Amino acid sequence: LNSRMFISSQNLLVAFKRFTLVMPAVAVCNVGQLAVDLIISTLNLSRVGYLHTDCLIPMAGNNPYSTCKEDAEGLHCPAEVFTAAERKLAVLQIRVPIIQKKSKKFRQMLVSWIKSSGFSRTVVLSSSHAYQRDDQQLHGTPLRYLATPSLLKVSVDTLKELGWREMERVPAFPGVKDADAEPRLCIPGGGITKGLYSDSCLAEDLPLAVLLLFCSEGDNIPDAFALVNHLNDWLHLLDTLGCECKWKIPTSWSLLFGSGIPPALF
Amino acid sequence: MATFFGEVLSVYSRAVDEDDEDLDENEEDEQIRRELDEKRTVQLQWSTDVTESLRSGNKLLCSDFVLAVGHNAASFLSAYVLASAKWDAVGRALVWNERSRAATGQTSEESACVFYRHKDTPAVLICHVTCYVAEDQQFQWTEKVFDCLQPRELTVTVLSDGSVADYKTADYLCSSSAPFLRALHTSAFSDQPVCQPLEQPNIVTGLPAAVLNHCQVHRIAAVVYQCYSDVIGPDSVTMETYKPTLTKLGKSIQVNSSPQTDALRKFVRATEIQSNLYI
Numbered sequence A: 001l002n003s004r005m006f007i008s009s010q011n012l013l014v015a016f017k018r019f020t021l022v023m024p025a026v027a028v029c030n031v032g033q034l035a036v037d038l039i040i041s042t043l044n045l046s047r048v049g050y051l052h053t054d055c056l057i058p059m060a061g062n063n064p065y066s067t068c069k070e071d072a073e074g075l076h077c078p079a080e081v082f083t084a085a086e087r088k089l090a091v092l093q094i095r096v097p098i099i100q101k102k103s104k105k106f107r108q109m110l111v112s113w114i115k116s117s118g119f120s121r122t123v124v125l126s127s128s129h130a131y132q133r134d135d136q137q138l139h140g141t142p143l144r145y146l147a148t149p150s151l152l153k154v155s156v157d158t159l160k161e162l163g164w165r166e167m168e169r170v171p172a173f174p175g176v177k178d179a180d181a182e183p184r185l186c187i188p189g190g191g192i193t194k195g196l197y198s199d200s201c202l203a204e205d206l207p208l209a210v211l212l213l214f215c216s217e218g219d220n221i222p223d224a225f226a227l228v229n230h231l232n233d234w235l236h237l238l239d240t241l242g243c244e245c246k247w248k249i250p251t252s253w254s255l256l257f258g259s260g261i262p263p264a265l266f
Numbered sequence B: 001m002a003t004f005f006g007e008v009l010s011v012y013s014r015a016v017d018e019d020d021e022d023l024d025e026n027e028e029d030e031q032i033r034r035e036l037d038e039k040r041t042v043q044l045q046w047s048t049d050v051t052e053s054l055r056s057g058n059k060l061l062c063s064d065f066v067l068a069v070g071h072n073a074a075s076f077l078s079a080y081v082l083a084s085a086k087w088d089a090v091g092r093a094l095v096w097n098e099r100s101r102a103a104t105g106q107t108s109e110e111s112a113c114v115f116y117r118h119k120d121t122p123a124v125l126i127c128h129v130t131c132y133v134a135e136d137q138q139f140q141w142t143e144k145v146f147d148c149l150q151p152r153e154l155t156v157t158v159l160s161d162g163s164v165a166d167y168k169t170a171d172y173l174c175s176s177s178a179p180f181l182r183a184l185h186t187s188a189f190s191d192q193p194v195c196q197p198l199e200q201p202n203i204v205t206g207l208p209a210a211v212l213n214h215c216q217v218h219r220i221a222a223v224v225y226q227c228y229s230d231v232i233g234p235d236s237v238t239m240e241t242y243k244p245t246l247t248k249l250g251k252s253i254q255v256n257s258s259p260q261t262d263a264l265r266k267f268v269r270a271t272e273i274q275s276n277l278y279i
Helices: A028-043 A100-117 A149-162 A193-204 A221-235 B027-039 B048-055 B071-080 B103-110 B135-147 B206-217 B236-241 B243-249 B261-272
Strands: A006-008 A020-024 A046-051 A059-061 A079-084 A089-094 A121-129 A143-147 A208-215 B043-046 B064-069 B087-094 B113-118 B124-129 B155-163 B180-185 B203-205 B221-229
Touching: A020 A028, A020 A221, A028 A089, A028 A121, A028 A208, A028 A221, A046 A089, A046 B206, A059 B206, A100 A193, A121 A149, A121 A193, A121 A221, A143 A149, A143 A221, A149 A208, A149 A221, A193 A208, A208 A221, B043 B048, B064 B071, B064 B206, B071 B124, B071 B155, B071 B221, B071 B236, B071 B243, B087 B124, B087 B135, B135 B206, B155 B206, B155 B243, B203 B206, B206 B221, B221 B236
Parallel strands: A020 A089, A020 A121, A121 A208, B064 B124, B064 B155, B155 B221
Antiparallel strands: A006 A046, A046 A079, A059 B203, A079 A089, A143 A208, B043 B087, B087 B113, B113 B124, B180 B221
16 A cells, blocks of 8 residues: 555655654644745755655645746645655655545555655654643643654653653543543644554554644744754754754745735825 | 433543544444445446447557636637537546535536547547536546556646636736636646746646646646636636647647637526526
8 A cells, every 4th residue: 555655756766764754744833844845945855756645635836945947847746755865864745634534544554654664763743732732731832742662762862862841641631630531642733643643652663753833823934943943953954053043945935925915005 | 411311421522632533433424424435436437439448458549638627618628629520428427526416407417527539539538527526536536537548648738727816926916917827737748838837836726736646646748727817607708818728739639719709608608697696
């Protein structure tokens, strides 16, 4: 099943062995997708293939990362894989929502593709509704992480050094003291995040981490920078100059608030 | 949670749970879902000779596949190409979804997605799609149709209706600029499109996007001409905007370059009757 989902865009066979995969979860505010866009456009990654599946809504457009008129053309599809072989980095971008009744199937296909490709670790960039935080989550930074046991085995020290906060488990029935009810993991608005994490933990034992941000709908560009800088603290994709990273905003982010306004207004 | 009759049911709070998690369904729900999925399956019906050749493993030899999505694109092809009476209807696709009308609209549904083949040049296939193809059906429609076509030497041209309200540009669009065409093509398409490329951040969605995705991934030459119009519904000015797209096709089939205005008017009038807003 998974071998049919990934289709190479080159004549060469693509090898992902021991690569780090960074991918977004299609979630509230699309922060993960925006962050992935920043990585692709800044590191100038090259496309190596597509995830071609009926679980995603069809969409097509010209080059979203074009820098000049000459490279403006070039068709881009709903889900594409980019790599930087010298960095051992692969990035999956998903540009469309997942068809709702097929989200479980998509998750399973992803997990089996990740497994068969031999990625050394997978980082899922995600987000969650800020308004659904509980009291303990309201304090401090809006950034959280989750890591599967097999990832913790190799990265526990690094994560400790970074001083990141793990996503809190919330009580099943808030305000009710019930010894039987175990606290649960909740990622409201996170799309496939929770399912992907639990699948990777339980059945497959994949080395996978989730980085997520609590946010609210609006202009989420600052959120994307926050999340990608957070990721950079760990993976060092970009050298930090002072304390500011120079991420490159892709051209496809233009006209976020619609077309130009009629000059007759003034 | 207590019901109207006072029984206490164990229901978890929606406020702290995933809205899209897969719940344990009972058997009846599952059966309803399965039947709905079955009903939503796209079905292709070909004429007897095409069915025969497909069954014996011969895919349709096709050099040009022209797909018109939307009423304006379809009417344009009807007036400029299909009017020459050299075309046979060879098949149709049946698509059922939430926007399909009940039994009364049966005839219109059946003619909503028809394939035509040229009598003298059978390598040219034309398809009209005037019905709504739902998001979960677009991928399937494309896979099924392209599964019947020989992919070698195939060029796909899609004419697609769009609204100027969906077009984003930094300059303000004055009303006289619409309708206009924009092109989006796959990497395998080596020809020069007849109009400007679609600029970022504009995108193509729906069935034309599904066709582009399929052709890009399978390295088939394909181009989508998206017509941005400011008129809702069939309109002769919008139809004529598609005219330059046929220059390439004109080599393989005869194109009626100037159909009588009556022919176009017929398509426009068919929908006008339904509107009595200003009578």
